[in-house]
Amino acid sequence: MNKPLYIAVEGPIGVGKTTLVSRLAEALGARLVLEAFEENPFLPKFYEDRDRYAFQTQLFFLMSRFKQQQDLVQPDLFEPNILADYHLLKDRIFAQLTLADDELALYERVYRSLESQILKPDVIIYLSAPLDVLLERIARRAREFEKDFDPEYLRGLAQAYQRFFAHYDDTPLLRVDNSNLNYAQDGPDGDAALQHVLSGVLRLASRSPRPEGAPGAPPEGPK
Numbered sequence: 001m002n003k004p005l006y007i008a009v010e011g012p013i014g015v016g017k018t019t020l021v022s023r024l025a026e027a028l029g030a031r032l033v034l035e036a037f038e039e040n041p042f043l044p045k046f047y048e049d050r051d052r053y054a055f056q057t058q059l060f061f062l063m064s065r066f067k068q069q070q071d072l073v074q075p076d077l078f079e080p081n082i083l084a085d086y087h088l089l090k091d092r093i094f095a096q097l098t099l100a101d102d103e104l105a106l107y108e109r110v111y112r113s114l115e116s117q118i119l120k121p122d123v124i125i126y127l128s129a130p131l132d133v134l135l136e137r138i139a140r141r142a143r144e145f146e147k148d149f150d151p152e153y154l155r156g157l158a159q160a161y162q163r164f165f166a167h168y169d170d171t172p173l174l175r176v177d178n179s180n181l182n183y184a185q186d187g188p189d190g191d192a193a194l195q196h197v198l199s200g201v202l203r204l205a206s207r208s209p210r211p212e213g214a215p216g217a218p219p220e221g222p223k
Contacts, residue, residue, distance in 0.1 A: 004080055004081045004082070005028070005030075005081045005082070005122045005123070005201075005205050006072070006081070006082045006084075006119060006120075006121045006122050007021075007024065007028075007030075007081070007082070007083050007084070007121060007122060007123050007124075007125065007201060007205075008084045008085075008086065008087040008121040008123075008124050008125070009021050009024075009083075009084070009085050009086070009124070009125045009127060010086065010087055010089070010090055010124055010125070010126050010127070010161070010165075011126055011127035011128060011129075011161060011178070012128075012129075012134060012154065012157045012158040012161050013134065013138060013154060013157060014129075014133075014134040014135070014137040014138040014141075014154070015127040015128065015129050015134060015137070015178055016127055016129070016137065016178050016181075016183075016184070017085040017086065017127060018034060018085045019183070019184045020085075020125070020127065020178075020183060020197065021034070021083040021084065021085040022083075023183050023184070023194050024083050024194070024197070024198060024201070025081075025083040027194065027198055028080075028081045028083065028198075029080050029081065030080055030081035030082055030083040031080060031081065031082050031083070032083055032084075033068065033072070033082060033083065033084035033085070034084075034085050035065065035068075035084075035085055035086040036064060036068070037061075039064060040057060040060050040061055040064065041060070042056040042057040042060055043057055043145060044144075044145040045057075047145050047146065047148070047149070047150075050098060050153070051100075054098040054099055054100075054103070055099060055100075055103045055107070057098075058091065058094060058095050058098065058099060058107060059107065059110070061091055061094070062088075062091045062095075062107070062110065062111060062114070065086065065088050065090075065091055066088060066114045066117075066118065069087075069088055069118040069119070070117065070118060072118070072119050084121075087121060087124060088114070088115060088118055089115075089164075091111065092108075092111055093157075093160050093161060093164050094157070095107050095108075095111070096160065097156055097157060097160050120170070120171055121171050122171070122172065122204075122205045123171065123172045123173070123174055123201050123204045123205050124168075124171050124172070124173050124174070125173075125174045125176055125197065125201065126161070126165045126168075126173060126174065126175050126176065127176050127178040128158070128161070128162070128175070128176070128177055128178065129177070129178045129179045130179060131151065131154060131155050131158060133178075133179055134154055134158065135149065135151060135154065138154075172204035172205070172207060173204075174197070174200045174201055174204055176197055176200070181193045181196070181197070183197065
């Protein structure tokens with residue numbers, strides 16, 4: 001590619017987003033943008049009592065993600081390529097799953113005021129995997145606040161992602177079943193799995209109408 005790319009990876013908790021963007025960033029010589037979930041003081045409380053702490057958790061994430069995404073607009077950050085393990089759209093998926101109606105109405109007003117101010121990726125990679133695979137990966141990474149992870153919450157989240165991306169056409173989208181892809185491994189098998197994803201990304205990115213010299217373009221505005 002002769003132009004920098006902005007690629008975001010999305011999918012439910014435990015699907016392997018951060019591992020993939022880290023490998024892709026190495027392959028493309030890209031700047032890595034990782035979600036700072038550990039900075040959210042409400043997240044451990046959310047897993048203990050979702051009804052009570054959903055709104056605080058979601059609003060903190062929205063503002064934190066927005067600030068991080070806004071930094072990508074700065075001209076001096078247009079080089080090199082950018083790989084992110086989330087996109088702001090994920091915030092709305094989580095909000096619609098966890099917030100009560102009155103909270104969601106307020107949240108939507110804030111979200112719509114922010115979404116037109118961020119860059120649009122050249123390609124979004126949507127990772128999916130069965131529930132048992134997601135639960136196994138969450139258990140393996142052993143984060144303290146995820147130790148008693150609710151399978152039904154994760155099932156609902158995975159289904160919410162499926163519904164959202166079933167009709168998504170805002171940017172080029174690469175769908176990847178991550179049930180058995182072993183791109184995290186070193187060696188020929190891992191390299192082949194990574195190349196499989198990378199070739200799909202570059203194929204879609206070549207169709208992007210984005211002008212030369214900037215990764216992504218701001219959306220036209222809320223619809």
